[in-house]
Amino acid sequence: MNTKLIIVVFFLLLVSPPAWAALTFTGESKTYLQAREAINGDDVMPLYEYLDFRFQDTRSKNLSFHFAGWARTNLEGEILGEKTNSELQYAYVSYRKNTNNALANAGRVYVFEGVASEQIDGLYVRTDVGGGFEVAAFGGIPLETDEDGGSGDSIYGGRIAQGRPGRYQVGISYLNEEDDSDEFREEQGIDLWWRLRPKADLRGRSWYNAITSNWMQHNYYLVLGPFDKLKVNAEASKVYYEDYFQSATMSAFQFTTLDPNEIITIVGTGVEYPFNSALTGIVDYKNYDYELAGEADYFGGMLAYAVRDYSAGLSLYRMDGETDRLKYGEYRAYAQKQWARTDATVDLLVVSYDEEINGVKNVYTAVAAVGYAFNAQARALADLEYGRNPEFDKEVRAMVRFVYRFDVSSR
């Protein structure tokens, strides 16, 4: 499928003469070399190459081609039983019109439209249609069901929204997906953005499962402020397990593991206050209320300091679940300093469990990283991570990263 898709998008590019008239080529190559011990005790050393780029018609800027993918080869050991692996993340031709924010993407595309948050091999189109209305539609073959080859798999859907710029937007969306020609997902969504006042911003969504005929989730987020620098946020969500996890393909989310009758209600709030231009204090609280499993509270706060060439943070959080197994404290401190071309980062994370896991109560992870910018286009980073956790008495992981940015124009 990947090969066919690449041939199709390159063909579309080839038959578009304006695209070749004058091109801008931008992109990034990211190379990672990682050394670590796998959970089975084997040493693994994967080498990854991530490549993403975009060709754009320089003159009109209407037509472009976008590509991203990665490939891995192991210098030592295997990952998931394979010496090599690769993935095409996206590859699509995009046509964007200068009016009405009209856009058409064809190929392997990302779709984020209301209830849909998908990667598909197909077509995505959207446009404004006047009166504050906008419409989007997509159709093709979903990637998430391609484990058995994608035969008989299909997905389509869309979103219609109406709004007033800067004030509100209400959208309704729909998604229908089949796996091996069998009904897999049919979801409907309502999404909302309402800027009640200049200092009150509400965003949210409710999703409905048309297969189980019940709500999957409600999820709303309110931001208030800043009021003399003080900012407050509030979050409320409700998830109905039987309807939300109905289309899970991984056993951890299936009803052999989860209780389909469980319903979770989450309410939370956070306060953010910048003491000055560099130092900000944040306090968070979240309550998890289960229909069957009781309650849990997560609360804590952090201090974040940031100036042009230095940043640091300190956070202390506590999770209080119903049982000792769901109780822990999470403490983190980090600092980063930047010099002319060099930067250094240290990051320490401690998780202290109330109940031992594999005989371990306190889990430590310490990270040190050093970066160096050769120029505006090339940068290297090396990091070393040391940890003690329930799986390893002493875990050492290292990674080297090299990033190179392309920026080439043919005219």
Add this chain to the structure above:
Amino acid sequence: MNQSLARTLIPILIAAAFAGFIACSTHKSRAPQHPQVGPSSQCSSCHQDWRATLSHTSDFDRRHKFLAAQQQQVCGVCHAQSFCADCHANQEEIKPSDKYKDTPARNMPHRGNYLAQHRIDGRINPASCFPCHGRQNNERCKLCHR
């Protein structure tokens, strides 16, 4: 009309309708790229209107899903698609927290060895795991969760 014919025809009809709209469209599209993206990700440092709500504040990791689902094109003004793909992938082998150890202020998930912690997070709120691992990006999960 059988289902496979409907599946073929629906996207064609939708594409034709869009072609009609596009041909008749009038108002100017927003700029495809931000004219000048400075070092700050705080939109409010320049914009005082609704765009200030797009500022990447400390809670942005929790609320960016709403913005993306409603205004994907606005994200694209500053971010290439690869920025989303770095974390949101059908198949990914490197954790975001491993890719970005040099940006500790970003609240990347799964720091350190996440194996022990995932058992707790999965009990507290499995719905937070599901969007990334429920139907995709879970080859490693399936080693144990068969």
